[in-house]
Amino acid sequence: MDRPERRSWCVRAASLQSGAGGPRAPHVRYTGEPSGSDGGPAPGVPSGVDWVGLRERLRRIALGLTRDRHAAEDLVQEAIARVLATRPDLAHHEGYAVTTLTRRWLSEQRRASRRAAWLGRYAAGRVWAVFDAGASLDADGRRARFERAVADLPPTQRAALVLRVAAGLDYGSIAAALECEVGAVRSNLHLARARLRKALADLGPEGDGV
The missing domain is CATH 1.10.10.10 (Winged helix-like DNA-binding domain superfamily/Winged helix DNA-binding domain)
Structure with missing residues (x-):
């Protein structure tokens, strides 16, 4: 069975796809490798990507930003899901993933600040x-x-x-x-x-x- 965090990448990526008739988001196996619904390579996603290594590098950055382990995990999963859903051709590009994660965190901070500056x-x-x-x-x-x-x-x-x-x-x-x-x-x-x-x-x- 898939690990919960791996499945969440797939679920989040699917939720980010535009329209019901759009391209299907890749599934994520236990190993962290994206795959299609038939278990084969996901269309448009390059093979040979060290997904576990990428996740750990993003996690270190996310921990520094959020200062909270659970928030960091959520941020990493969201970033990877967005990369898979929007630019799977750049999934191997660590810089793109870092940029996606950082912008997501900044966006969340700005929204939180507007909602309640005193919290x-x-x-x-x-x-x-x-x-x-x-x-x-x-x-x-x-x-x-x-x-x-x-x-x-x-x-x-x-x-x-x-x-x-x-x-x-x-x-x-x-x-x-x-x-x-x-x-x-x-x-x-x-x-x-x-x-x-x-x-x-x-x-x-x-x-x-x-």
Whole structure:
């Protein structure tokens, strides 16, 4: 039987197809390889794609963006489903998948912000940030403080930072994913790092490597 996450790729891809008479979305077998309804290769999907490896690379990026394991899994599945449904010929192109995932996350962030600006991680971070600035924090405390600081970054700054640090993308690739100029990428990275340094300044040497 298929793994639930593999089946979800197929279900989501099918839901993204336009019209009942449009091309059928590929099924996904247990191995993660897309296949047609007869079990053979799915039309239009290149063979030899390392789907498991692609999923893990996207998952690392998604975790950096969402800071939540379940949200990251949903984001990865949505991104892969969209690639399979809209551009299966580019399924082997990791850069296209990264761009799809990043734009999807940014779109979700913008919608959430419009719906309720006062909700979310920002408020929680502010509550947790109230502590004695002179207190000595252990490793877990420093990690938690860093994660809250990253969560407080504006979506575009957080995306630029994650794509640069976690995914190792160059400025041009980040600009393509964020649909902006390279200069804007540099600016967002500078602002993100400055905000993190300011937020972590009282942690001592551990906070200097941001």
